[in-house]
Amino acid sequence: MNKHDRRVKKTIKALQSALADAMLDKELQKITVQELVNKADIHRATFYSHYHDVYDLYEQMEHDAISEFTKFINDNPAGHYENIYNSIIDYIYENPALSRLLFFGKGIDHKFQEHMYDIIEEKYLEIWMQEENISSVSEEMLYMATYHIQGCLSIISLWIKNNFSTPKEKIIQLIYSIDARWNMP
Numbered sequence: 001m002n003k004h005d006r007r008v009k010k011t012i013k014a015l016q017s018a019l020a021d022a023m024l025d026k027e028l029q030k031i032t033v034q035e036l037v038n039k040a041d042i043h044r045a046t047f048y049s050h051y052h053d054v055y056d057l058y059e060q061m062e063h064d065a066i067s068e069f070t071k072f073i074n075d076n077p078a079g080h081y082e083n084i085y086n087s088i089i090d091y092i093y094e095n096p097a098l099s100r101l102l103f104f105g106k107g108i109d110h111k112f113q114e115h116m117y118d119i120i121e122e123k124y125l126e127i128w129m130q131e132e133n134i135s136s137v138s139e140e141m142l143y144m145a146t147y148h149i150q151g152c153l154s155i156i157s158l159w160i161k162n163n164f165s166t167p168k169e170k171i172i173q174l175i176y177s178i179d180a181r182w183n184m185p
Contacts, residue, residue: 008050011040011042011046011050012050014040014041014042015036015037015040015042015047015050015051015057016057016061016097016098017040017097018035018036018037018039018040019031019036019054019057019058019061019101020061020097020098020100020101020105021039021097022035022036022039023058023101023105023106023107023108024100024101024104024105024106025106026106026107027106027107028054028055028058028105028106028107028108029107030107031054032054033047033048033053033054036054036057058108061098061101061102062102062111062112065095065098065102065112066111066112066115066116068091069088069091069112069115069116069119070115070119072087072091073087073088073119073120073123074119074123081124081127082172082176084120084123084124085152085172085175085176086172088116088120088156089156089168089171089172089175090168092156092159092160093164093168096160096164099160100160103157103160103161104160104161113153116153117149117150117153120149120152120153121145121146121149124145124148124149125137125141125142125145128141128145151178152175152178155171155174155175155178156171159171
């Protein structure tokens with residue numbers, strides 16, 4: 001099957017959405033293929049033409065999200081924190097069901113958040129080293145990066161939890177203002 005065919009994309013999106021919805025109430029281990037195909041309104045055989053089981057669907061979703069996230073963070077030109085957070089906020093806003101799943105899904109290990117943190121930290125430190133014209137990271141920089149990143153991810157997490165009730169532009173502005181106040185000395 002052609003992954004770029006509109007029908008295939010629509011089917012995959014429906015299955016992902018069904019899984020994301022189901023995982024807000026149930027642990028991954030308790031979700032059945034039948035439940036997902038009923039929710040997505042597709043045939044069981046269609047599910048199996050794309051995935052081996054529910055775990056395969058989840059793993060593909062997580063893998064694709066990590067790959068996309070890594071790509072847009074690494075494609076960001078060094079020296080622009082704003083681009084990093086704009087990209088994160090845009091991605092999350094454009095993928096609300098997936099974001100809720102990856103941040104709040106029941107019965108998962110939240111590898112996505114760990115990967116997200118590691119990727120942002122690497123980029124943050126790269127930017128700071130460039131700005132400060134230094135070749136190594138100090139312990140203070142690691143603490144500051146942790147503070148910045150955890151704070152920003154907490155804001156994003158609360159935004160997702162509140163079902164995106166605050167406009168994304170306001171979230172970006174909030175992150176910028178916090179970042180500006182606590183920039184490296």
